[in-house]
Amino acid sequence: MSNSSSPLGWDALNSNDLLNRAMEAHYADMTRAVRRKGHPLSTARDVVHDLYIKLAAQPDVLRKKRSIKAFLCRSAINLGIDRLRRENREAHLFSGTEKEALAVASAGPAPDLALEIEARIAILREAIAELPERRRMVFILHRLNHLSPDEISIKLKISRNMVDRHLRRAFAHCLDRLLRIE
Secondary structure, three states, X not given: OOHHHOOOOHHHOOHHHHHHHHHHHHHHHHHHHHHHOOOOHHHHHHHHHHHHHHHHOOHHHHHHOOOHHHHHHHHHHXXXXXXXXXXXXXXXXXXXXXXXXXXXXXXXXXXXXXXXXXXXXHHHHHHHHHOOHHHHHHHHHHHOOOOOHHHXXXXXXXXXHHHHHHHHHHHHHHHHHHHHHO
16 A cells, blocks of 8 residues: 555655654554564654654655555654663673772773873973983984984984983983883
């Protein structure tokens, strides 16, 4: 049976009116269909409401259906199943104790991490400033300008071994300063 032969004359309605009238005409059927899948009445009503919200964004979808009632009921059942799955998943996720929850590592940074990073950067700046001039230049060229030890050797006209020695000592100095704060 097509919508054009509907006694409600749905084929003459605009899409929003069609959706509104169809939801009103089949509300009880949709609610019953969702309840048969194990939802309480209040949840079934929420599911039907959610379906209305979804369909309001694309009301023309109803015009293409042979049986609007069957489409609405099936869609409501599917949303109800999705909701049950989500509720079961959430129940599983949040079923642990508070102790277990606190033992799980956070995916995001700790709230005080930004402050800790700023403090470390300040200490590193001080440590770099304390380095002898040549060692500081080697360190900055390597870490900030991303030059290789060979490039630094050529640029500063010092041996490659001297560049390596400056870098080792600069890294050791910076690491020592960072370890003092912990």
